[in-house]
Each structure stands twice: as structure tokens, then as C-alpha cells.
Amino acid sequence: MTSTPRTRAREQTMRDIVRIGREHLVATGPTALSLRAVARDLGVVSSAVYRYVRNRDELLTLLVVDAYDELGDAVDAAVDGAAEPLAQFRQLGRAVREWALREPARYALLYGTPVPGYEAPGEQTTAPGTRVIVALTTILERAHSTGAGGSTPIAAPADSGSARAGALAADFARIRDEFGLTLTDDALARGVLTWAALFGAVSFEVFDQYGSDTFTDPGALFERHLAHLAQMAGL
Template identity: 85%
Template sequence: MRDIVRIGREHLVASGPAALSLRAVARDLGVVSSAVYRYVRNRDELLTLLVVDAYDELGDAVDSAVEENAEPPEQFRQLGQAVRAWALHEPARYALLYGTPVPGYEAPGEQTIAPGTRVIVTLMTILEKSHSGGPRASTPPATSDEAGSAPTGRLTADFSRIRDEFRLTLTDDALARAVLAWAALFGAVSFEVFDQYGPDTFTDTGALFELHLEHLAQMAGL
């Protein structure tokens, strides 16, 4: 199975996810295609293996980078830098996770949700640690312009469910900020990986990303 995933990775880089073929994987392994079908029934199962493999490697990179005894703002910076570093080193695999969906493929939740939420769970843990750490780590007070932005209706129920699922004490406002930090973090990484800034806009994207992390940390109440 490890060899199938390894060859699948190589084909993902060379041809993209839509062009993955079990027959081509079998050819590169030096076996008949029926031998591969005993382990992986079709292209979608191969894609799922690659998706889980990529999520797990990204999660491992973040876990290794985030120091247990560091303060939450530094942990957030470590998490963000680990995501960026992995994405820039593995652009094809990052694109499989966060790029254009593969036509005709729907990832099975029972196999992909747990590995796919590892980074956000770590992020929520950091924010929970920060917001429960005392007044200096609390969410910035809302301004008069923000007074009417409190979630209502189904969104309130969603936040309540998320709190229960992840055993959080974050307020609705803090959860909203956490989700925005999550989306903005991966948005900033995606802009760089997919070259959305263009070749001549920023000469030091690493410094730009550090600045983004600082602003996101403040916005998230770190």
C-alpha cells in the first residue's frame, strides 16, 4: 500500500488528480493492474488514500512545529508557518486538498474528516488556551460598529454544536474570529501557492505572510 501511495504522489505531481490512473500506477510498480485492484478498487479510492496521506502529513508538520510550552501567539505563528512551509514544499498535494475540486470525486467523510480537521483542532486548542488564560488574552472588545454583529438563529446553534464537539468555552464572537482566522490563514497560503499575487507585486512574500499572521493573531484575540 505504501508503494501505491508513493507512486500515486508522483503521478499527482506529474499529471494532476484528474489524470490519475490505477493502470499507470500498476505499470510504474511493475505489476499487472489486477494486483493493484486487490488493494485499491478504483481511481476514487486512490484519491482518498492521497487525500488522507496529505492531510496526515500536513497535520504532522503542524504538530511538530507547535511547541507545547510556547505562548498562544507564538503557537499560532508556528502553526501558520508550518502550513505555509508544507504547502510551498508540496504544492500539488496542497492543491489536492485546497484547490479546485476533482471532477466526479467526492471525498468520503468517514475517512477524511478526522485527518482533515487536525489543523483546525490545533488552532482551536491554541485559541481556547489563549482565551482561558486571563484578561490579557481575551478577545478585543467590540466597537459600536460591531454591536449588531452578534450571531443569531442557526449560526448560534452551529457555534453551540461546535463548542460541544470540541469541548470549547469560546464565546460566539471568539468562535467567529477563530473561523475567520482559519479561513484567512489558508487563503493567504493559497494566494502564494497558486501565485495569485502575480510575479511583480511582492518581492518578499515570506515577510508579507508574517505580517498577515500578526494581524490575524490580533483579530483572533491572541
């Protein structure tokens, strides 16, 4: 269906609002976002903006979805260019790091300190927010199904009671069903740890947790981290 001039104008205004919102996010941080300030930079009265975005939380949601989608696009593009699971995993990790270092304010919005008083609506943010983990599990599943992955299973902790083990097994079964996976419980546990450690490594660099004088080449450290994470994931 061909869009009407009014529809195209509305879509352009929404793009402008997101663009200006990004600029304000970098300049002032998420807690200081103001629709009045966005309206001023858009060149309209504040009441006009409220016809598109009702409040600050809606603006934050637009920025969250926009950031998740751009990160997801970067990961998908990087992974598509790699031939086998190990190379795909390395490209995924590099894409996450490169985007985070290029967009630290937007990365912080997604993975930093929660914005006080804001709760992201799951119906809008869950799908874009899980794109990276979906890409990762797809890589692990491909490796598992083609015989390119695998590692010696680790025994369950000695203090894990039957109730705890049963609950975790049920969680893994639900995840397998939700994502269409055949990975074993041990492979899923490794995958979750790989996911958490990957973003932990990126966050330490983005938020300067190592300190300015600890590593002269953080990229080299990250490549070493990727090698260890790939081994842990069974790649």
C-alpha cells in the same frame, strides 16, 4: 500483536502505491491519475493493484488522507515547540505555509479546485482533514482559559434578524460541544475568520494569485499577515 509476513507485505505495497500516486499527482494532476499507470510503475499487472485499491477514487482518498496527515503532523510538531499561544499560532501558520510551498500539488488536492466526479468520503477524511483547525481552536481555547487572549466584541450586524442570529448561535453551541470549547460566540467567529484568512493567504501564494512582480519577499508579507490575524483572533 506481531504482524505476519503477509500483513507486512501488504502494508509495504500500500505504502508503495501511495508513494507512486504522489509522484503521479505531481506529474499529471489528480484528474489524470490512473491505477494502470500506478501498476506499471509498481511493476505488477493492473489486476494485482485492484486487490489493494479498487478504483481511482480510492486512490484519491488515500492521497487526500496522506496529505492531510502529513500537514497535520507538520503543524503538531511546530506547535509543540512553542511556549505560549501567540507563538504557537505563529508556528502553526508558518508550518501550513511551508508545507504548502513544499507540496503544492498535494496542497492543491486538498484546497484547490475539486476533482470532477470525486467526493471525499467523510468517514475517512474528516478526522485528518480537521487536524489543523483542531490545533487552532486548541490554541485559542488555551489563550481564552489562561487570560492570554481576548478582544473587544464586535456588535452583530444591524440587519441580522432573530432567526438568523439564533441559527448562528446554535451552530456555535454545536461547535463548542463537539470540540469541548468554552470560547464565546464572538471568539469563535474570529477563530473561523482567522482559519479562512490563513488558508486564503497561503493559497494566494501557492497559486500565484499575487503575480510574479508584486511582492519581492512573500515571506515577509505572510509574517505581516500572521501578526494581523493573531490580533484579529484575540491573541
